[in-house]
Amino acid sequence: MRKLDIVDWGVILLGLDDIAGIEGRLYASDIANFAAHELMSISSGEDLFDVVACLALDSEISTIVLREQVEKICNTKALNLDLSKRKWRLVAMEYLLAQLSTESVYGLIELSGFWAAHEWSSDAPPSMLGKRNDISSERYHSKAHFEHVIEEHQQWLQKERTCLIPRNYD
Incomplete structure (x- = not known):
C-alpha cells in the first residue's frame, strides 16, 4: 500500500x-x-x-x-x-488476481468469494453482480467466460486506481 x-x-x-x-x-x-x-x-x-x-x-x-x-x-x-475500505479492497484484489487459480471453475469461485466477503459491493464488475445471469452453467464455467471476467476485474482495478491513487505531478 x-x-x-x-x-x-x-x-x-x-x-x-x-x-x-x-x-x-x-x-x-x-x-x-x-x-x-x-x-x-x-x-x-x-x-x-x-x-x-x-x-x-x-x-x-x-x-x-x-x-x-x-x-x-x-x-x-x-x-x-469508506474510502479507506476501498483502498484495502484495491490491494486485496490485486493480490487475488496475482495468485488466482488458472482453472476457470476455481478462479470464478475465488472471485465470487472475494466479492461475498466484500458484501457484493454495488461497484463490483458486472459479472459479480448477477448481471447476465441468462448464460448456461457450461458457458459460465468456460475458459472464454473466465477470461472475460478477469478482463472485467482488470478494468475495475484500473478504475479504482484512477480514483484512489493520487497523481504525483513533477
Whole structure:
C-alpha cells in the first residue's frame, strides 16, 4: 500500500482488524513507522502532534490504546473510512488476481468469494453482480467466460486506481 501512496490513518485503523482478502493485520510497529513518517509533516503546535508522536515512539503500545489513538486521529481529521475500505479492497484484489487459480471453475469461485466477503459491493464488475445471469452453467464455467471476467476485474482495478491513487505531478 505504501508503494501506491494510499496509506492514511483510516487505512491504518482498518488494518488493525482482519481485512477480507488480506492475510494478517497491521501491528504496532507498522503504525509506529507510519506515525514517524507523518510526524515530518506535523508542526509541534498542532492538535494531533502529541498523539502521533506517542504512536511513533512507542511500538509496544497495547492494541486497545493503539486503536483508541488511531480512532482519535481519524475522528479529528474526519476521514472517510469508506474510502479507506476501498483502498484495502484495491490491494486485496490485486493480490487475488496475482495468485488466482488458472482453472476457470476455481478462479470464478475465488472471485465470487472475494466479492461475498466484500458484501457484493454495488461497484463490483458486472459479472459479480448477477448481471447476465441468462448464460448456461457450461458457458459460465468456460475458459472464454473466465477470461472475460478477469478482463472485467482488470478494468475495475484500473478504475479504482484512477480514483484512489493520487497523481504525483513533477
